[in-house]
Amino acid sequence: MLSTNFFRSASSLVRPTMMSAAAPAISAALRRGLATASSKLRAPTANDISNLQDLVSNVLVGDKDDLSHYNNDWLRTRTGHSNIVLRPKTTLEVSKAVKYCNDNFIPISVQGGNTGLVGGSVPVNNEVVLSLERLNKILSVNTADSIATCESGVVLQNLMDELENYNLMPPYDIGSKAQCLVGGNVATNAGGLRLLRYGSLRGTILGLEVVTAEGKILDLMRALRKDNTGYDLKQLFIGSEGTLGIVTK
Structure with a gap:
């Protein structure tokens, strides 16, 4: 669920931290854990x-x-x-x-x-x-609220063409728009040519549908621009590159 009504938000600042002496030990433990997991695959x-x-x-x-x-x-x-x-x-x-x-x-x-x-x-x-290339449906375009809902396999250019019929456009534009899929854009928090004006894609995603590693379907589809009902779980999956779940809508 993508907002096509654009707002620019300020980016947060993160203070750099020094790597502690425990980091090598933690890294070694992670490597052991990964090796154990890999041996089962x-x-x-x-x-x-x-x-x-x-x-x-x-x-x-x-x-x-x-x-x-x-x-x-x-x-x-x-x-x-x-x-x-x-x-x-x-x-x-x-x-x-x-x-x-x-x-x-x-x-x-x-x-x-x-x-x-x-x-x-x-x-x-x-x-x-x-x-995800066959999950390619544009499900709805809400012109009153400027919200588009589509599956993750929609080609970005196709979404642009559809929104143009309503005098709308997505808040991002990247060079691979003729081949890239919206789900991949979400998974990588794509920015592109409109980043400086409209901010990153993260700020315009209102809702997601995600499949977890266990096969559970998470319905995080919300049309609210401001939602105070607990944790904003969708933000965990935006930019996660598929490591936490598969974005399907």
């Missing part, structure tokens, strides 16, 4: 692929060359080796796929338009790629 088997095909309406299976669009980053400098791409059409399909992979220790690489320049959405090894 495994590549999907033929049986896993069959089960995922029952859960997701569109699944691509092949070698890394067949799936090169999903295995290579925009600059072609990083290459993964995934042999399966999940292309869900609904949030429920995303939820079922994520829950299955989580329960079976199968790593997932979530992907939007794959327009990043640092390989952030490319599988490192042979993880399952979960592409």
Whole structure:
């Protein structure tokens, strides 16, 4: 849920802190924890692929060359080796796929338009790629409140074209708008060409729908510009690059 009525907000200042002597120990503990977690992860088997095909309406299976669009980053400098791409059409399909992979220790690489320049959405090894490109519906445009609601797989240019019909525009514009997806923009807190005038995307997102690692669907869709009802949980997911959950709406 994206506000298309623009307000500029002041950015907060964060005081830099000195790294404590305990930092190396903490870092070592984190490395041990990651190593333990990684040892449980495994590549999907033929049986896993069959089960995922029952859960997701569109699944691509092949070698890394067949799936090169999903295995290579925009600059072609990083290459993964995934042999399966999940292309869900609904949030429920995303939820079922994520829950299955989580329960079976199968790593997932979530992907939007794959327009990043640092390989952030490319599988490192042979993880399952979960592409959001088929979640591509613009659900509503509220002209009275200047609020647009869309799924995360909507191409930014398509959203711009739709809003132009209502004499509106999104508060950000980036060079990859013809290919990038709105969900990826949210996950990276994109700024772009309108950042200095309208601020970062974080300040104009009113609500989100998110799927957690356990497959739970969080409904954080609120149309209130000022909401005092507890924690503003959506802010945790904006800019988190998919590490805390998958934005679906």
